[in-house]
Amino acid sequence: MSKPNETLDCPIHGEAYTAFICPHLADDPNQEWFCDYPSAENPWPDAKCASCHTGFTEQGASNEKAGGNLNAKKICHLCYEDGHGKSAAYLMELRQAAWEPFLSDAFSELEDKQQRLETEYKIGHSDRWDYDQRHGTILFSNAGTVVVRAAAQFIGSISTTSDTWLWSWANTSLIPGTFEDLFAVRDFGEAHRFAKLTVPMWPADEVDGWEMSAVAVKLIKAKGAYRAPGKTGFTFMSLKDVHTVS
Numbered sequence: 001m002s003k004p005n006e007t008l009d010c011p012i013h014g015e016a017y018t019a020f021i022c023p024h025l026a027d028d029p030n031q032e033w034f035c036d037y038p039s040a041e042n043p044w045p046d047a048k049c050a051s052c053h054t055g056f057t058e059q060g061a062s063n064e065k066a067g068g069n070l071n072a073k074k075i076c077h078l079c080y081e082d083g084h085g086k087s088a089a090y091l092m093e094l095r096q097a098a099w100e101p102f103l104s105d106a107f108s109e110l111e112d113k114q115q116r117l118e119t120e121y122k123i124g125h126s127d128r129w130d131y132d133q134r135h136g137t138i139l140f141s142n143a144g145t146v147v148v149r150a151a152a153q154f155i156g157s158i159s160t161t162s163d164t165w166l167w168s169w170a171n172t173s174l175i176p177g178t179f180e181d182l183f184a185v186r187d188f189g190e191a192h193r194f195a196k197l198t199v200p201m202w203p204a205d206e207v208d209g210w211e212m213s214a215v216a217v218k219l220i221k222a223k224g225a226y227r228a229p230g231k232t233g234f235t236f237m238s239l240k241d242v243h244t245v246s
């Protein structure tokens with residue numbers, strides 16, 4: 001297991017945390033990465049290529065006992081994130097024929113839903129929003145008065161500093177209970193081999209944020225999405241049980 005607290009001096013990124021990947025991923029990150037999903041305890045889980053992964057599972061525990069990662073390459077966590085993120089774009093190219101029509105469906109569905117939200121609740125016109133983490137609700141207010149309440153889950157966020165998309169389930173700063181709906185989106189991504197839905201973070205802009213939101217809203221049957229601007233980008237949330245507060 002990698003030790004996230006250890007650091008190394010990366011020629012590209014300077015001092016950074018250590019992560020471990022197999023030498024084949026190090027040579028060519030543009031292939032499927034086999035690794036656990038990130039967690040607060042293990043943000044950059046050891047990653048393997050398909051053949052190392054197969055070898056690993058066949059040899060099972062004995063390999064693990066023998067040290068498991070004798071050939072693993074130590075790299076910096078930012079190089080790990082870069083490589084893994086780029087693999088998502090590469091793998092999506094191979095699934096384009098299935099992805100394009102699905103995305104286009106999801107996108108027009110989202111447009112209809114956003115239109116309805118705007119007509120019925122005028123969320124876009126409220127001057128403030130607050131997220132109540134304890135109840136998982138978002139409150140939209142005007143002139144200090146709450147006007148609309150909805151159940152909301154974090155979908156993910158776009159960073160305009162690193163130009164990346166980060167799924168909520170990989171965002172260790174979110175508290176439990178605020179993103180669990182999104183596991184269904186990840187499961188769907190696994191089943192359909194849509195790497196953008198399973199790779200935690202990848203190069204992206206705001207359009208990607210809306211696209212991932214469209215996919216999420218469709219799959220979790222939400223009423224729509226809300227894009228909350230922040231200092232370093234945008235956070236996208238799904239909205240369910242939308243109500244006017246009177």
Ligand SMILES: [Zn+2]
Nearest residue numbers: 022024049052
């Ligand atoms: Zn390998």
Ligand SMILES: [Zn+2]
Nearest residue numbers: 010013076079
């Ligand atoms: Zn690096």
